[in-house]
Amino acid sequence: MKIKLFSILFFCITYQGYAQGNYSLVQCIEYSLQNHSSTEVYQNNIIIAKERKKQAISYYLPQINVNSTVTDNLKLQTNIIPAGVLSDEDISMQFGKKYNSNIYGEVTQTIYNQPAIYNIKSSKVNIKIADLQQTQNSESIIFNTAQAYFQVLVYKEYKAKLQEIIQSYIQLLDILKLKHQKGIIIETDVERVSVSLKSAEYQLNEVETQIKNALDNLKFTMGLSLESELHISDSTNYEQYVSFPEIASLNINNLTEYEINKTQQKLLEYNYKSQKAELLPTINLFSRAGKQGYSEDMSGIFNSWKDYSYIGVSVSMNLFSGLRKSSKIKESKLVLKNSYTNLHLAETGYQLTFQNSEKNLLNAYNNLNGSKDNLELAKKILDTSSLNYQKGASPISVFLNDDNAYKNAQLQYVNNLFSYMSRRLDYEKNKGTLFSFYNQLKNN
16 A cells, blocks of 8 residues: 655745645755744854854954043142152142043053953854754754644545545445345445445544644644645655664764753853963053143143053953852852763763664554554455455445444554654654655655
């Protein structure tokens, strides 16, 4: 039995063109990757991380400032020249003039600032984290879109099977009514088929509602408006992706989430080093050049300028901060130590999750094969029952029971096939090979 799922087409037409056509699984995923709102968020996060890197580097680039001031000395400061220098008594003197102006340019260049260096290194790590988070988001989009697509698919298969059932019941009912009119069968046989027909029609109405809900969920996952029209196409043999799960070992470095955790740990290492580096001196080179003007009245302060300039080197070092720095160093060290422990626990968790998904995939494979065997057996029983009924060797109730058993076996097979693909997606995700599986879907 072949159940068709998706055609391989590339996402190369506009949104309007897609909305009017059919979507394959690959097209749905491609659309989701390009149009889901979260994609823009993570792209912006990458840009933000790059801008923060520029900000971190800027602290090691020259800082240039221009300043201008005008001062009204309401009361000049009085200075005292001690006795014995110029006279036998203290001399009180005031220096300066009532008004003065000052305009100057100042350049500062950091020569050494270890915390700033670690901040630059941290900014590079932040960019890598943003890239990894975008990859992780893409994996989630692929997984969620495929799951939603499969859900629509299985309901569509249910609908197709129910439509076949209804059509077969209608044809059978017409034949039985004719036989009843001729007195070949009793009315109860006709009523049995009528009840089965109404039951199938009721199930069809339920499935159509489920299809609508599943399509709305798929639209939401893709980033489509719920009012948009969406049709899915399934033109590739679904069963070609069913294979016995080979026992594989987990390469934990393939997991994007693990890479994010490991990279975030690098940030904590830089934070710890930066806290310790706060105890080191900071060295800056600075220079200033400007002009000053002095006058006893406001109008004269811009008429007479005196140039000045200087350069220098500053070295600053905080020797005591009330134990604040030592406390921060201890805190960052413990946070870093906890991150090592948490990463080790996460490694065990990833391994356990992978093993569980592997077991679930094996169970899904066995269930699928079991339902396939049941389907073949139910078909044989139905063929025999149909032949016996036509010969008059068995009542119609036996035929209807066997017919229902066969149709239930068909639906169960479809459900198990969907379940296998769902488990396969989960397995590939926990193995860190979801993108590889997605590329396999694209290239087949």
